[in-house]
Amino acid sequence: MPNRFCAICGKTLDKGSPHLGMCLKCYLEEHSLFDLPNKFTINVCIDCGSYSKKDIWFEPSEDDLYSILSKAIQRFLLKQLIKKDQIDLSFSFNENSLVYSSRDLIKSAEVLITGTLKEDSKIKHQMLVQLIINHSLCKNCSNIRGGSYFLSILQLRVKDENQFEFIEKILKEISNSTENLFKKDPRQYITKVEDQKYGVDLYLSTNEIMNHIIKFLRSSYNFLLKRTKKLVGRDNQKGKNIYRLKASIKFLPVSINDSVLINDEYYIIKSISKSKIILISKNNIKLIKDYSFFFNEKAYQKK
Numbered sequence: 001m002p003n004r005f006c007a008i009c010g011k012t013l014d015k016g017s018p019h020l021g022m023c024l025k026c027y028l029e030e031h032s033l034f035d036l037p038n039k040f041t042i043n044v045c046i047d048c049g050s051y052s053k054k055d056i057w058f059e060p061s062e063d064d065l066y067s068i069l070s071k072a073i074q075r076f077l078l079k080q081l082i083k084k085d086q087i088d089l090s091f092s093f094n095e096n097s098l099v100y101s102s103r104d105l106i107k108s109a110e111v112l113i114t115g116t117l118k119e120d121s122k123i124k125h126q127m128l129v130q131l132i133i134n135h136s137l138c139k140n141c142s143n144i145r146g147g148s149y150f151l152s153i154l155q156l157r158v159k160d161e162n163q164f165e166f167i168e169k170i171l172k173e174i175s176n177s178t179e180n181l182f183k184k185d186p187r188q189y190i191t192k193v194e195d196q197k198y199g200v201d202l203y204l205s206t207n208e209i210m211n212h213i214i215k216f217l218r219s220s221y222n223f224l225l226k227r228t229k230k231l232v233g234r235d236n237q238k239g240k241n242i243y244r245l246k247a248s249i250k251f252l253p254v255s256i257n258d259s260v261l262i263n264d265e266y267y268i269i270k271s272i273s274k275s276k277i278i279l280i281s282k283n284n285i286k287l288i289k290d291y292s293f294f295f296n297e298k299a300y301q302k303k
Contacts, residue, residue: 004021006021006022006023006026007021007022007026008022008023008026008029009023009025009026011023011025011026024117024119025117025119025120025123029123032125033087033115033117033123033124033125034081034087034113034115034125034127035127036077036113036127036129037129038128038129038130039129039130039132040073040076040077040129040130040131040132041053041131041132041133041134042069042072042076042131042132042133042134043057043133043134043135043136044065044068044069044072044133044134044135044136045057045135045136045137045138045141046105046135046136046137046141047137047138047141047144047145048060048138048140048141048186049063049065049068050138050140050141051068051069051071051072052138053072053076057138057139057140058071058072058075059186065106066093069093069109069131069133070091073091073111073131077113077129078091078113081115085118086117086118086119087115087116087117087118088115088116088117088118089113089114089115090113090114091111091112091113091114092111092112092114093109093110093111093112094109094110094111094112095109097109097110097130101135103135105133105135106133107132107133107134107135108130108131108132108133109130109131109133110128110129110130110131111128111129111130111131112126112127112128113126113127113128113129114126140186140187140205141186143191143205144186144189144205147191147192148191148192149191149205150191150192150203150204150205150244151204151205151206151207151232151242151243151244151245152203152204152206152207152209152210152244152245152246152247153201153202153203153204153244153245153246153247154201154202154204154210154213154214154246154247154249155196155199155200155201155202155246155247155248155249156170156171156199156200156201156202156249156251157196157198157199157248157249157250157251158198158199158250158251158253159198159250159251159253159295160198160253161197161198163251163253166251167199167200170217170221170251171193171200173216173220174190174202174213174216174217175190177212177213177216178190178209178212178213181209181212187205187206188205188206188208188209188212189204189205189209190202190203190204190205190209191203191204191205207243207245210245210247214247214249217249221251221252222251222252222272222274222291223249223250223251223252223291224248224249224250224252224291224292224295225247225248225249226247226248227245227246227247227248228245228246228247229243229244229245229246230243230244230246231243231244232244250295252272252277252291252294253294253295253302254269254277254294254302255269255272256269256270256271256272257269258302258303259302259303260279260300260301260302260303261300261301261302261303262279262287262299262300265281265282265285266281266282266303267279267280267281267287268280268281275290275291276288276289276290276291277289277290277291277293277294
């Protein structure tokens with residue numbers, strides 16, 4: 001293929017040349033280094049500070065509004081320019097241009113975008129963009145405020161009403177655990193707690209938080225666990241079905257060293273594994289039972 005030359009300066013044209021007859025430098029001297037819209041709109045959540053251009057929300061790394069707006073400008077407005085990596089970009093806010101809403105929230109600001117060609121620092125370009133900020137609620141914060149959204153249900157049950165103090169103790173421990181989880185990921189929270197005859201139902205925002213609570217409880221307690229799931233919709237963005245999970249936890253009504261009467265013989269509970277209970281009689285007879293055995297009131301008596 002014959003060499004091509006710039007019609008302005010005569011430089012040999014390479015594959016990166018933006019125009020058939022001009023090198024990059026001469027082309028930019030005749031054209032703007034970059035072009036951006038005069039107005040650009042972003043959404044900022046008034047509760048958590050997440051930001052979006054359309055439907056997908058991004059969590060901020062800092063709480064400061066200017067930091068949030070800066071991340072949004074880089075992610076949405078300057079993304080393609082940053083990706084090409086041919087221009088050094090910087091921007092600044094004109095604080096004198098700030099317009100506030102009746103709730104004292106910044107609703108617009110002028111942003112000065114400056115670009116310098118990496119190949120030649122003499123070639124620069126500036127644009128003034130009016131940034132429009134819509135303050136709204138992201139999907140997650142809207143669900144939290146509504147107090148009715150949930151994707152999973154965790155049922156906590158004891159054998160009888162005398163163990164309600166035990167349920168209260170469990171709930172305090174779960175609350176502390178999920179509070180730390182929520183600080184790391186605001187999508188994870190308990191929507192509501194509903195009293196039931198022999199325990200409570202926890203309505204949870206995600207399936208992940210349910211698995212977190214189950215794992216947390218397993219580290220300290222013994223229980224029967226039963227899981228079910230129901231298809232409730234589809235996430236078109238991720239291309240996945242959405243399932244509402246339900247898990248039932250029945251806490252074991254006996255503990256190590258408890259004495260129980262089985263078939264007219266007394267046994268002491270010596271150990272409890274993940275699914276089995278080992279008992280020893282006064283005559284050193286060993287007995288192994290599944291957890292389910294101790295939820296049958298007619299099978300034994302606790303002494």
